[in-house]
């Protein structure tokens with residue numbers, strides 16, 4: 180049952196991977212293709228996209244929107260994005276930039292003032308000198324991860340990542356023609372990995388490790404000591420670390436989660452930092468992320484994206500510039516979002532303890548997700564979290580993401596990027612459906 184390193188068929192509790200594409204289809208409509216000249220010829224796609232599936236998390240959100248549009252009363256707790264609007268001072272900066280001509284191509288690695296503002300922000304957080312030449316602004320953190328994987332890895336390489344993992348890692352690694360290797364995290368440590376677990380999953384083809392802290396979907400945060408131990412392991416084996424720190428500022432144990440660059444020993448010879456504006460500044464739709472790496476690696480990644488997207492959208496870069504430069508009341512407004520997530524985390528945890536007592540979950544120290552275990556509720560023909568989520572959306576009108584999207588289908592991810600009232604209603608409905616005897620009330 181356990182997830183075997185190097186074996187993506189080991190999605191825990193989901194049986195064979197063959198279940199995976201079939202069930203992803205539950206959440207995504209078949210593609211409708213309009214042919215100018217209808218043809219019966221089958222479309223033969225290249226091996227570049229062999230096995231590629233649409234993002235499961237995006238697909239669930241789309242289904243929830245569609246059901247709502249049909250008039251269904253849906254409590255959507257599937258979102259992987261803050262429910263806040265982008266703060267007004269950021270929106271105004273973009274409008275001002277557009278009205279003053281920021282509507283043309285930007286340089287591939289980003290506009291210089293933004294690269295400098297990001298470098299200053301990183302320096303403040305890490306106490307390190309940060310070279311703006313190492314910053315590449317990307318169309319979302321997703322593109323930064325793609326750039327790093329595509330530039331660093333290729334056929335024959337194996338790339339590890341702790342499991343449960345963010346849904347796009349395996350697909351991004353495969354697009355680079357490398358082999359994705361999920362490494363089951365330790366249940367007693369919030370499913371975080373240790374050097375021993377990584378070592379057991381490694382061989383002489385292991386070239387990379389994608390680390391994500393705070394983690395989507397578990398909310399686990401690696402301590403500085405844990406990061407240091409993993410860094411030492413990676414450096415000793417000559418393994419690159421791509422440190423995905425996109426939730427760095429949505430952290431409930433301290434202002435910002437410990438990051439790789441805070442380790443005095445961390446060298447850019449073996450590390451790429453990924454972060455961005457999406458989660459921290461409620462800017463998911465603006466598509467702004469960045470990587471920070473050695474100036475040499477940055478040049479390769481900028482060259483890659485110069486042929487793909489050219490650059491992140493110019494007005495969005497000016498919006499992000501306002502966010503990264505924020506001071507005083509604007510900085511306080513940004514911090515307040517993280518505070519709100521902390522209050523919601525407490526609310527969700529206490530509701531779970533009250534309404535679904537005994538349900539196992541990873542206590543979230545960061546990000547905005549509760550990853551809870553549901554295999555104890557498998558009965559009456561429901562044998563997976565995918566099926567359970569289908570039941571919950573159909574019978575209770577609650578949209579959640581099944582753990583299969585993250586490599587462990589004994590779990591479900593609930594997003595607390597929603598108001599406290601919405602969370603209360605959603606969790607009551609879940610409790611009424613899963614544990615009707617225990618609580619939930621009738622209201």
Ligand SMILES: Cc1ncc(COP(=O)(O)O)c(C=O)c1O
Nearest residue numbers: 259319320321345395455457468
């Ligand atoms: C762990 C993780 N990394 C990266 C991303 C991508 O972020 P962006 O929207 O900036 O591309 C996400 C988005 O959900 C995420 O959860």
